[in-house]
Amino acid sequence: MQTIIKVENLKKIYNGRTVLNIPDISIGKGESFGLVGNNGAGKTTFFQLILDLIRADGGYVFSCEKDVSKNERWKKYTGSYLDEGFLIDYLTPYEYFMFVGKLNGLNSGDVVQFVERMHAFLNFEIKKEKIYIRELSNGNRKKIGIVAALMVEPEVLILDEPFSNLDPTSQFQLKKILKDLQQRKKISMLISSHDLNHVTEVCGRIVVLHEGEIVHDMETNRNTLQELESFFAVKGD
Amino acid sequence: MSGSFIYLQKHRIARSVFWQKSLIINIILGLFLLLILVEIMFVGFFLGKILTKAEAGVPTWQVLNSGLIYYFFATFMIRFFVQDLPAMEITPLLHLPVTKSRISLFLNYRSLLSFFNFLPFFLFLPFSINYLPAYFSHLSAFVWFAAVFLFEMTSNFLIIRIKRKSIIKPSVVLIVLGIAVVLVLLEKYDIFSLSIISSRYFGGILSNPIFILLPLVTTGFFFWENFRYTKKHCYLSDLSRKKKQTEKFRGHLLILENQGEIGALILNEVRLLFRNKRSKQMVAFTLPIMLLYGLLFYPDLKNLNHNVLLGFVGLFISGGFLITYGQYILAWESSHFDFILTSNIQTEQFFRAKYYLMIIPTLLLFLITVPYVYFGIKILIINFVMLTFNIGINAPFLLFAASFNRKRMELDRGQMMNYQGIGINNFLIVIPLFFIPVLINWFFNHFVGYRVSLLIMFGIGLTGIIFYRQLIRFAALFYKNNRYKIAMGFRSS
Numbered sequence: 001m002q003t004i005i006k007v008e009n010l011k012k013i014y015n016g017r018t019v020l021n022i023p024d025i026s027i028g029k030g031e032s033f034g035l036v037g038n039n040g041a042g043k044t045t046f047f048q049l050i051l052d053l054i055r056a057d058g059g060y061v062f063s064c065e066k067d068v069s070k071n072e073r074w075k076k077y078t079g080s081y082l083d084e085g086f087l088i089d090y091l092t093p094y095e096y097f098m099f100v101g102k103l104n105g106l107n108s109g110d111v112v113q114f115v116e117r118m119h120a121f122l123n124f125e126i127k128k129e130k131i132y133i134r135e136l137s138n139g140n141r142k143k144i145g146i147v148a149a150l151m152v153e154p155e156v157l158i159l160d161e162p163f164s165n166l167d168p169t170s171q172f173q174l175k176k177i178l179k180d181l182q183q184r185k186k187i188s189m190l191i192s193s194h195d196l197n198h199v200t201e202v203c204g205r206i207v208v209l210h211e212g213e214i215v216h217d218m219e220t221n222r223n224t225l226q227e228l229e230s231f232f233a234v235k236g237d
Numbered sequence: 238m239s240g241s242f243i244y245l246q247k248h249r250i251a252r253s254v255f256w257q258k259s260l261i262i263n264i265i266l267g268l269f270l271l272l273i274l275v276e277i278m279f280v281g282f283f284l285g286k287i288l289t290k291a292e293a294g295v296p297t298w299q300v301l302n303s304g305l306i307y308y309f310f311a312t313f314m315i316r317f318f319v320q321d322l323p324a325m326e327i328t329p330l331l332h333l334p335v336t337k338s339r340i341s342l343f344l345n346y347r348s349l350l351s352f353f354n355f356l357p358f359f360l361f362l363p364f365s366i367n368y369l370p371a372y373f374s375h376l377s378a379f380v381w382f383a384a385v386f387l388f389e390m391t392s393n394f395l396i397i398r399i400k401r402k403s404i405i406k407p408s409v410v411l412i413v414l415g416i417a418v419v420l421v422l423l424e425k426y427d428i429f430s431l432s433i434i435s436s437r438y439f440g441g442i443l444s445n446p447i448f449i450l451l452p453l454v455t456t457g458f459f460f461w462e463n464f465r466y467t468k469k470h471c472y473l474s475d476l477s478r479k480k481k482q483t484e485k486f487r488g489h490l491l492i493l494e495n496q497g498e499i500g501a502l503i504l505n506e507v508r509l510l511f512r513n514k515r516s517k518q519m520v521a522f523t524l525p526i527m528l529l530y531g532l533l534f535y536p537d538l539k540n541l542n543h544n545v546l547l548g549f550v551g552l553f554i555s556g557g558f559l560i561t562y563g564q565y566i567l568a569w570e571s572s573h574f575d576f577i578l579t580s581n582i583q584t585e586q587f588f589r590a591k592y593y594l595m596i597i598p599t600l601l602l603f604l605i606t607v608p609y610v611y612f613g614i615k616i617l618i619i620n621f622v623m624l625t626f627n628i629g630i631n632a633p634f635l636l637f638a639a640s641f642n643r644k645r646m647e648l649d650r651g652q653m654m655n656y657q658g659i660g661i662n663n664f665l666i667v668i669p670l671f672f673i674p675v676l677i678n679w680f681f682n683h684f685v686g687y688r689v690s691l692l693i694m695f696g697i698g699l700t701g702i703i704f705y706r707q708l709i710r711f712a713a714l715f716y717k718n719n720r721y722k723i724a725m726g727f728r729s730s
Binding site: 052053091100 | 509513576582724
């Protein structure tokens with residue numbers, strides 16, 4: 001499998017404490033990569049480093065063989081949503097989609113068409129709603145961020161905790177969207193989640209982070225969920 | 238119970254991020270406040286002497302009495318713009334065994350800590366102790382002061398009541414300013430005199446203390462009205478700062494959507510300016526002050542011969558928008574800065590959009606200042622030269638300096654007396670923005686001549702305009718090298 005993201009000796013230190021230390025990991029093109037771990041395990045930090053949001057204290061992240069901190073080409077094919085810092089809260093959802101679309105070379109027709117395809121997931125009339133993103137509920141805000149990340153038809157999709165704050169129906173729909181996207185478009189997905197059920201259902205490969213280090217890297221099979229539950233049950237004792 | 242509220246308030250202030258992280262700013266503001274208080278006290282102690290000189294032959298107390306109503310108007314207006322609503326995080330208390338009456342009452346008492354409520358003690362108490370007893374009994378002097386204080390209390394509770402009900406819109410500001418101008422004009426042309434009413438009323442108090450009932454009743458009424466209103470509106474939906482807003486955006490600006498990436502970025506920035514309380518207030522309040530700044534100087538003929546001063550005023554007037562908006566050019570977007578970093582936006586394009594957004598309104602606003610030509614063609618020439626300097630040098634400089642401003646701006650809070658997101662850099666930036674051009678202007682004006690100094694300033698500005706792409710590229714490169722630090726600042730502060 002062709003590698004799309006490669007990490008070498010990646011390290012992040014906060015106040016003298018190493019919060020992430022990944023000697024080597026590769027994510028293949030079209031691979032669905034699930035990242036699990038307890039709070040503070042380093043999941044978000046890992047994604048922030050892949051997205052060049054924070055400076056690494058050591059090591060490299062290569063996206064399509066280019067160092068993300070030196071070359072910004074990755075922005076053209078990467079869709080991401082980590083948290084509300086990715087939303088422009090004084091825009092209406094429709095304006096936000098148009099803005100993101102414009103930056104990615106989509107015209108208004110493309111944007112409208114895509115948003116209409118996502119209608120069931122969004123579950124509200126984007127064009128009719130004249131409310132700003134800041135006035136939406138947490139769940140709806142998250143949906144806006146996820147849809148915007150999907151809209152750019154990314155080759156790499158990075159989502160941090162996409163299922164949290166979503167209602168059960170939306171969680172179900174999101175899983176369907178992600179699985180469908182992965183099968184049809186063969187995009188590389190990096191998804192972190194606390195919900196072991198969701199992540200094992202969507203991802204073909206699961207990596208467990210614990211205290212900043214990779215402690216498990218496994219292909220998803222019918223025993224994966226059980227193995228993960230056993231691992232986290234022990235950590236909780 | 239009140240003890241618990243005070244405990245909460247104390248910790249709210251002491252543990253606020255701003256208080257803990259901005260020690261230098263707090264010291265500067267503290268010194269500034271102290272300076273103002275000393276000056277006010279000075280005026281208070283010598284008020285009698287000052288008023289003696291103001292109107293010869295008229296008793297000082299009479300002069301003061303006739304002006305008091307304007308004092309109340311002035312402080313009311315300042316309160317209107319500056320005074321914040323007494324804030325307390327009420328939401329966590331709503332499910333606890335705390336009655337709404339107590340919360341409401343506490344908020345009323347909390348408002349008493351406003352700076353303006355203490356002003357009468359500094360300004361008028363020395364007068365009532367030092368001067369009034371020479372003409373009236375001690376009781377009369379005391380009642381007179383009590384009335385002044387109670388009127389200030391009325392003003393305090395009235396302003397809170399008004400602010401609780403409505404959001405201040407620019408149109409309201411204009412109406413209030415309009416009323417003030419009309420009242421002054423009526424007084425000036427002897428059509429309707431508020432000062433006579435004021436003089437009679439406060440003179441009446443000095444001879445008959447029963448008149449104190451008026452401010453007593455008004456204070457009591459607005460205190461009760463605030464109490465009633467807050468108690469009635471102690472609900473999450475009423476307390477939320479995120480009020481529903483209607484779409485006010487003007488359709489014709491949507492044309493920017495079809496102007497490529499830069500157009501989209503400018504449109505986004507315009508929406509930012511008009512849809513957030515803080516940026517809106519910045520435009521509504523700061524801009525008129527900067528534009529009208531010339532009226533403080535130009536009417537005085539002596540100033541018209543002072544070329545360096547005129548240059549400074551020109552910099553200020555022609556760069557009003559550029560400076561107020563430009564000094565937070567990146568910080569405005571601090572809440573979604575991660576979006577900017579991960580989006581498919583070329584840094585140079587991003588900066589160019591910001592440059593255009595600084596200079597286009599600056600050019601339009603310059604047209605508004607053209608009527609200053611009334612004070613002489615010289616004013617127009619100086620202002621135009623300073624406009625060139627602002628666009629050519631100060632605008633790219635602000636783009637460069639943006640990388641040093643790493644404090645997150647909370648845009649849903651008002652601008653007045655709000656120092657959140659303001660750091661020492663915002664004070665230091667004044668040096669290169671104003672002092673350096675003034676210094677250059679002074680140097681050539683002093684040693685070579687007025688015309689040459691203007692030509693040099695114009696030449697520097699024009700050079701900046703010609704090489705604006707290179708200057709923007711330089712600012713963008715500097716930003717790129719510092720992006721992690723900026724992002725970290727925006728996330729953590």
